[in-house]
Amino acid sequence: MYGSRGASASKIALSVSLCNLIGCWFGIMPVCHGAGGLAAQHRFGARYGTAVIFLGVAKILLGLLFGSSLELALDEFPETVLGALLLVAGLELAISGLKQSEEVRRSCFGQGWFILLLTAITALVHKTFIGFAAGASAVLVLNARWWAQQQFARRWQSIEE
Known part of the structure; x- marks a missing residue:
């Protein structure tokens, strides 16, 4: 998608494994570079690494500022909106796959x-x-x-x- 700026499979595997090996000591959930989230971010305009950094900083700030009360707010978030976002991410992946070859x-x-x-x-x-x-x-x-x-x-x- 981004030509010469693409990451190699080895670099991606190394970053995922390091995140999981370090994060397990802090009780985090296992992570991956999920294609669905990246497709949704790309579809909604994210084109550079700063978008992911911004998203990460925003999540950390929300967690620090609101703590466990954020969980109550997220429980009230409409599932239909999440379903629509998931649909868009899935369609973006399907379209990208169809364009491949x-x-x-x-x-x-x-x-x-x-x-x-x-x-x-x-x-x-x-x-x-x-x-x-x-x-x-x-x-x-x-x-x-x-x-x-x-x-x-x-x-x-x-x-x-």
Whole structure:
């Protein structure tokens, strides 16, 4: 997205691991560089590292100034607003994924949609692991079918020659 300004996977992994290794001694929740939050921040105008610093400072100040009373205020925050923000973040990630390559674009309008819907619906109806297993199984079956078709086509070509 940002060309040469992008971080390497090693740097991201190192920063996440350091945050978790240091933070665990202070009782913080495990953290990650979640794509959903970054997508939402980008969608709403954040383009530089200062936006993340500003957000972090604002959160620290809110915690220091309001303490546990902030929890009561956040409990009253409308879930519909949070749902709308989550929807925007999810759509931003989906659009970004579709723009990545022609191959991704083609697969999403073919078997990709089937696998996506199968996995999502199964995970919602049952459990996340069962949804994952259903999606992974569908990928294996569809790839086995494609592989068998390729083998059949090769054998047919060798017979014709």
